[in-house]
Amino acid sequence: MIAKLSGRLDATGEDWAIVDCHGVGYLVHCSSRTLAALGPVGEACTIHTQLQVSENDMRLLGFAESAERDWFRLLTGVQGVGSKVALAILSALSPQELREACGRGDAAMVARSQGVGPKLAGRIVNELKDKTGAMPGGTGGAGGFAPGAAVAAAGGKGADAASALENLGFKPAVAAAAVARALEELGEGASESDLIRLALRKAAG
Template sequence: MIAKLTGTLDETGPDWAVIDVHGVGYLVHCSARTLDALGIAGDKVTVHTDLQVSENDMRLIGFASAAERAWFRLLTAVQGVGSKVALAILSALSAEELQRACSGGDAAMVARAQGVGPKLAGRIVNELKDKAGALPGGSGAAGAAPLPAGSASADAVSALENLGFKPAIASAAVAHAMGELGDGAPLDDLVRLALRKAAG
């Protein structure tokens, strides 16, 4: 499965982008937030991806962050939420806003997304309420500020959680690593130092 693409942004449309990776153009469907984050044609970009396969279609969905992709996968697991509705929700709400809406039971916030009625919004909030705190974009360590979606820090927290660390521990370790390395630290360095902090 294709998990990530790094290449040149070739062109964009209302809900898609073409990313040129060594001469191969990948059509990637994206939320409005991800399209904004990608920039303009000619920019070097990296997108996290999810491959959606159905009986008569195969499409690659792209995300500016691992946090957004994690939320997409959770959303599409809810009955009645397909990839288009999930992308509409992720266009209307950031990962942090979605986390707050689900953990706080705020269906009206989710219903702001195009094509999402009150009934579906209620089902999404009810089904994802218990899972919201464990995802990137969650509140993490007590008193810690939520990490911006798409940032190296949010991706580092996601990486640590994938390795089995609890969200609070992952967030705290990344916050300490950010303090030592500074805001512009490369993701690899951030993950390496955060791992040492979390394991210690």
């Protein structure tokens, strides 16, 4: 799994960037917010990533911060929200604004995103309104438990474990919660393989 890239920003486009890592150029699809945060072409940059694999395509999605990636995973778990729509939403709203919109059930705010109609915006806030506290910037559940933040804190290892569960068919929110519980039990010093095994048992249970 590719969880993060650090290199030189080689080129950018409307919704993509190429990051040169030791002579290898990675094409990364990004929100406009992430593109703006990467800085000028030719300078060093770091970008969090999510590898998305489908039957006919494989693409790398890039995010300026891990919170944005956590929200991307949550958004794409909603029926009708693909990677293009999720990036459009993250271009229009910051993770904090998105959390607040979902928490308030403010579909109109989400509908400001390009390509998101009122019906889809309503579905997004209805499905995610009870999950906003588990995301970065949220208040957390009982005891302050915050899966997204816990996974982000673990760095690439946590992100890779969550991606592994998603590739097995678990929804992003379920995968993040399972990995967070596994991290809580094993500690951040656990190996990636042990983390994936325990997270898989917790997600399946």
